[in-house]
Amino acid sequence: MNKKSSQTLISQKYDRKGLLSEIWQRIRTNPGAVLGMIVLCILMLTMLYGIFFISYEQVTKMNPLQRFKPPSAEHWFGTDEMGRDLFLRVIYGLRYSYSLAIGAVAMAFVIGTFFGSLAGFFGGRVDTIIMRTTDIMSSVPTILLGMVIVSVLGSSTLNLLLAIGITASPMFVRMSRASVLTVRGNEYVEAAQAIGMSNFRIVFTQALPNALSPLIVTLTSRMGTAILEIASLSFIGFGIKVPLPELGALVSSGRNFINPAPHITIFPGLFIVLTTFSFAMLGDGLRDALDPRLKK
Amino acid sequence: MGNEHITNNGLAAEGDIVLEVKNLVVHYVLKKETVEAVNDISFSLKKGRAIGLVGETGAGKTTTALSIMNLVPDPPGVIKNGTINVCGYDILKLKHNELKKVRGKDVSMIFQDPMTALNPVMRVGDQIAESVRLHENVSKAKAYERAVEMLELVGISGERASEFPHQFSGGMKQRVVIAIALACSPHVLIADEPTTALDVTIQAQVLDMMNDLKKKFNTALVMITHDLGVVAKMCDEVAVMYAGRIVESGTLEDVFNDTMHPYTEGLFNSLPNLENREAELEPIPGLMPDPTKLPPGCSFAPRCKYATEACSAKRPEPRKVSDTHTVLCTRYDDPSFRIKRRQSNEQHVS
Numbered sequence: 001m002n003k004k005s006s007q008t009l010i011s012q013k014y015d016r017k018g019l020l021s022e023i024w025q026r027i028r029t030n031p032g033a034v035l036g037m038i039v040l041c042i043l044m045l046t047m048l049y050g051i052f053f054i055s056y057e058q059v060t061k062m063n064p065l066q067r068f069k070p071p072s073a074e075h076w077f078g079t080d081e082m083g084r085d086l087f088l089r090v091i092y093g094l095r096y097s098y099s100l101a102i103g104a105v106a107m108a109f110v111i112g113t114f115f116g117s118l119a120g121f122f123g124g125r126v127d128t129i130i131m132r133t134t135d136i137m138s139s140v141p142t143i144l145l146g147m148v149i150v151s152v153l154g155s156s157t158l159n160l161l162l163a164i165g166i167t168a169s170p171m172f173v174r175m176s177r178a179s180v181l182t183v184r185g186n187e188y189v190e191a192a193q194a195i196g197m198s199n200f201r202i203v204f205t206q207a208l209p210n211a212l213s214p215l216i217v218t219l220t221s222r223m224g225t226a227i228l229e230i231a232s233l234s235f236i237g238f239g240i241k242v243p244l245p246e247l248g249a250l251v252s253s254g255r256n257f258i259n260p261a262p263h264i265t266i267f268p269g270l271f272i273v274l275t276t277f278s279f280a281m282l283g284d285g286l287r288d289a290l291d292p293r294l295k296k
Numbered sequence: 297m298g299n300e301h302i303t304n305n306g307l308a309a310e311g312d313i314v315l316e317v318k319n320l321v322v323h324y325v326l327k328k329e330t331v332e333a334v335n336d337i338s339f340s341l342k343k344g345r346a347i348g349l350v351g352e353t354g355a356g357k358t359t360t361a362l363s364i365m366n367l368v369p370d371p372p373g374v375i376k377n378g379t380i381n382v383c384g385y386d387i388l389k390l391k392h393n394e395l396k397k398v399r400g401k402d403v404s405m406i407f408q409d410p411m412t413a414l415n416p417v418m419r420v421g422d423q424i425a426e427s428v429r430l431h432e433n434v435s436k437a438k439a440y441e442r443a444v445e446m447l448e449l450v451g452i453s454g455e456r457a458s459e460f461p462h463q464f465s466g467g468m469k470q471r472v473v474i475a476i477a478l479a480c481s482p483h484v485l486i487a488d489e490p491t492t493a494l495d496v497t498i499q500a501q502v503l504d505m506m507n508d509l510k511k512k513f514n515t516a517l518v519m520i521t522h523d524l525g526v527v528a529k530m531c532d533e534v535a536v537m538y539a540g541r542i543v544e545s546g547t548l549e550d551v552f553n554d555t556m557h558p559y560t561e562g563l564f565n566s567l568p569n570l571e572n573r574e575a576e577l578e579p580i581p582g583l584m585p586d587p588t589k590l591p592p593g594c595s596f597a598p599r600c601k602y603a604t605e606a607c608s609a610k611r612p613e614p615r616k617v618s619d620t621h622t623v624l625c626t627r628y629d630d631p632s633f634r635i636k637r638r639q640s641n642e643q644h645v646s
Contacts, residue, residue, distance in 0.1 A: 187412040194365055194407075195400030195427040195476060199392075205426075209417045291417070 026289035033285020039278035043271075047098055050091040059084060059092045060243045068261040077267040081257055086250075090268050093245035098275070100161055101226040107165030109219050112172020117211070119173065120180030121203045130173065138170040143232055150238045160239050164229050168222060175218050179211035186210075213287045220283025224276030247272050313381075314483045314516045315364065315403075316340040320378035322359050322368060329588040333359040335540040336377070341533075343483065346510065346517035348527035348548075350563070351537035354584055357520045358408075360537075361486045363388075364518070365405055366395055383483050401431040404482040408489045410469035414461040420472045421447070421457025427479045446475040450505060467498035471505065478509055485510070486518045491526065503529055524563060528552065533620075536560050539585055539595035546621035554638070556623040558600045561637045594626060602627055602635065 027033045063083035071078045077086035119130040137145065149163035183189065184207060192202045231248015233239035240246040247268045254264030318338045324331040334356040341347050349357045362368045364380055366387050380387040383402045390398065407413040415423060424443035428434065434442070444454035450471040452464075461469060470490060477485060487506070491499040507530060510517050519530050527534055528548065535545040536559065544557035555561050562580035569575045582599040585591055591598060593608035600607065604627065612626040627633045 187407050187409060188415040190367065191405070191407055191413045191473070191476070192415075193367055193399065194405040195479075196396045196398070196430050197400075197426070198396055205418075206415050210415065 023286075023289045027285050030285040030288060032281045033289070036278040036281030036283075036285065039274060040282060043094065043275060043278070044098075046091055047094040050093075051095055054088050054092045059089045059245055068257065068264075070261070071263055078261070078263040080250075080254065080264050081261070086264060086267055089245035089250060090247070090271055093247050093250060093268070094271070096157070096240050096244070097227050097230060097247040097272075100157070100164065100230050101223050101275075103161045104164035104168060104230075105219060105222050105226050107161070108168035108222070109172055109215070111165070112169035113176040113208070113215060115169075116173035116176030117180045117203050117208050120177035120211075121184055121199070121207055127177075131177070134170045134173045137166075142167040142229060143236075146229065146233050147236070147238050150233065155238060155241075157240075160230065160233060163233065163238075164226055167229070168226060171218065171222065172215065175215055176208070176211065179214055180207050183207050183210045213291060216287045216290065217280075217283050220279040220286075221276070223279040224272065227272050227275065312343050313340050314343050314383050315518070316379075316381040317360070317364065318379045318381075320360065320363060320380065321376040322356070322363055323374050323376055324372045325374050326372055331372075331587045332590055333373075333540055333587060334363070335590075337535075337537070337540070337542045338378075339535055339542065339545060341484070341516045341518065343516055344510075344514045345533065346519055346531040347533040347535060348519045348521060348531035349535050349537055350521060350524065350527055352522055352584060354587065355537040356540040357537055358488055359540075361405065361488050361518065361520055364484070364486055365399055365403060366390070367399075367405075397431070400427055400482070401480050402482055403484040403486065404477040404480070406470075406473055406477050406485065406487040406490045409493045410466060410473050411493065413473050414469055416461055419458050419460055420464070424457075424472070424476050424479050427476050431480045442479065443475075446479050447472070449478075449509070450475045467494050467502060470494060470498075470502055474502075474506065474509070478513060478515070481513045482515060484516045484518065486520070488520045489522070490519075491521075491523075499526075506530070524552075524567060536563070539587065539590060541595065541624060542622075543596065543624045544622070546618075550618070550621040554621065555635065556617060556621070556628070556638070557625050558602050558627075558635055559596050561635050562599075564637065594624075602633070 027037070061084065063079070066075070066079045066083035067081055069075055069079040069083075075085050075087060077090060080086055080089070115130045115134075119127040140148075145167045146163040149166060150159050153159040153162065180203070189202060189206055192206045193199075197206070228248055230239055230246065231252055234246050234249040235252040240249055250268035251265050251272070254261070254268070258265055317340070320334055320337050322334040324333055337356075337360065339347065349360060351357055359368060359373070362373075363375060363378075364382065364387065366380075368375060375388055378388070382398065385394075385398050385402065387395070387398065387403075414420065418426075421440060421443045424446050425436070425439040428439040428442050429436070432439075440457070444457050447457055448454050452468055452471055452475075456464075461472070464472065470493070474490070490506070491502055494502060503526060506517075509515070517530070519527065521527060531548055533545070533547055534551040535542045536551065536557065537543070538559050544551055544555075544560050546554075551560060555564065559580070562578075565578035566580060568577060580599055585595055585598065591608060593606075593610055594600070594603070594612050597603040597607040606629070607626050610626065612624045614622050614624050615628055616622050617628075
């Protein structure tokens with residue numbers, strides 16, 4: 001409260017816009033980012049529609065007479081091998097894909113960036129310990145690592161999130177380490193030491209903000225990979241349980257019928273592409289917006 | 297912690313020694329060799345006075361400055377010997393936590409290149425305010441207020457506090473850096489070639505401003521430079537460094553008018569003469585010795601036109617010429633020895 005009021009005091013007195021409003025200003029002028037944002041909003045609204053208006057019964061109800069029907073007015077995306085309406089299933093499944101992907105990538109970002117920037121900044125023994133652990137983690141195939149985590153912790157949505165998050169973090173460790181290494185030698189880091197800032201504070205207020213751009217792009221491009229990973233884990237029975245629809249699981253199950261009924265894979269696949277693409281566009285715009293040097 | 301500082305502020309009255317470096321030895325230990333960057337230097341500085349550390353590239357000036365902040369990169373830097381005392385703090389013995397409180401508060405530093413010394417993603421106002429908030433228990437708004445004041449003090453309109461470093465010119469960036477360094481009115485300010493990256497007209501402005509601020513805050517200044525003109529303008533005392541040693545030190549008067557050391561003479565001779573523009577420059581032949589293999593005797597002997605065999609045989613000892621003036625040269629064992637510059641000076645006088 002106190003902090004906030006002094007902040008507004010500063011902004012009023014010195015005609016200083018908040019950082020967020022300034023970033024918003026810059027994102028608004030980037031057509032790609034705006035497009036990405038609009039598509040994401042539509043997808044999110046669709047997901048909300050699924051949460052509020054589509055019931056579990058509707059998406060699991062089988063109808064053997066309606067199998068493999070192509071898209072029509074009655075079934076917008078056609079029906080799957082069990083005669084279930086694909087449109088409803090895709091919309092219903094968005095909630096799992098999105099919440100898991102966003103949650104897991106955010107977790108990976110926080111964990112990975114934290115350790116990665118410490119490794120990059122301090123170097124020496126800290127670096128060795130963190131990086132060798134990362135090496136060990138990434139030498140195990142991600143799916144296998146995910147399986148191990150899920151089978152140790154038990155199969156639940158939360159554990160799936162943990163599994164995907166942990167398997168995705170080595171990449172962020174590497175990226176943030178490399179990124180922090182490039183800015184560590186800059187004089188402003190030394191200058192921050194010279195005015196008596198603590199090392200921890202330097203890492204997170206001086207080094208990391210300057211090393212953020214590549215991380216943001218990775219963050220958004222990683223979203224698509226996460227959705228696919230969730231799909232793979234679901235497919236082998238470690239993720240979302242079978243009757244429940246989930247984008248990746250839908251793609252995997254449709255794979256077997258790709259010749260007679262390609263729509264079963266195409267529509268959920270399209271949603272994955274659309275999601276990944278709009279995240280990437282937004283990420284690109286965000287990277288530009290976060291860099292004050294590119295200000296016009 | 298607060299009390300300590302208050303008593304300290306009280307102690308550092310006019311004429312008190314605020315910085316004392318004694319027998320400092322700093323080496324950079326590499327895998328195959330050891331760079332002897334600073335070899336046994338001592339100097340002290342009183343409140344409100346300015347000392348100029350002069351010397352060519354690689355003489356150990358910056359390493360000396362970094363040692364005063366205890367910021368020598370380690371590894372490979374090793375402070376082998378010596379004590380550094382800033383306002384009663386034994387800098388080299390302080391723990392990281394205590395060091396944090398001294399840096400920026402009692403001793404501050406201006407870096408060589410203003411282009412890279414500012415964080416590009418932070419507003420300048422916030423960067424100055426940060427320095428205030430690290431050392432003083434004030435609210436965000438108060439600190440920002442101070443930041444704006446500091447900006448105005450260094451001649452930048454306070455409205456620009458909300459801008460980012462790339463929106464400033466080089467000279468203005470250096471002013472911002474100075475504002476950050478002075479934000480907590482430190483007792484000792486180290487300026488590591490503060491004007492090297494600026495063009496000449498801006499140099500003069502920045503130096504004038506530093507001079508004013510130094511008087512205003514009564515800050516002791518360690519001016520690191522290779523520009524003798526800057527020293528003449530800013531400093532009360534001069535220490536000429538060569539290969540990690542102070543070869544000559546004294547008041548501005550002592551060193552500039554009563555030059556004793558052949559190296560100092562060489563520095564002056566390589567400056568253009570304003571009165572006689574036709575006069576040829578007299579460069580010092582050769583290069584600074586490789587700091588990993590310093591000669592056993594006087595480091596300057598191989599380039600010195602007065603050198604004798606005795607010079608390369610043993611290390612010269614500091615010789616006190618007067619209360620303030622010290623020179624490091626074996627040749628003065630011979631009482632009749634005079635370098636050329638002095639001879640002509642004496643002729644002038646007589």
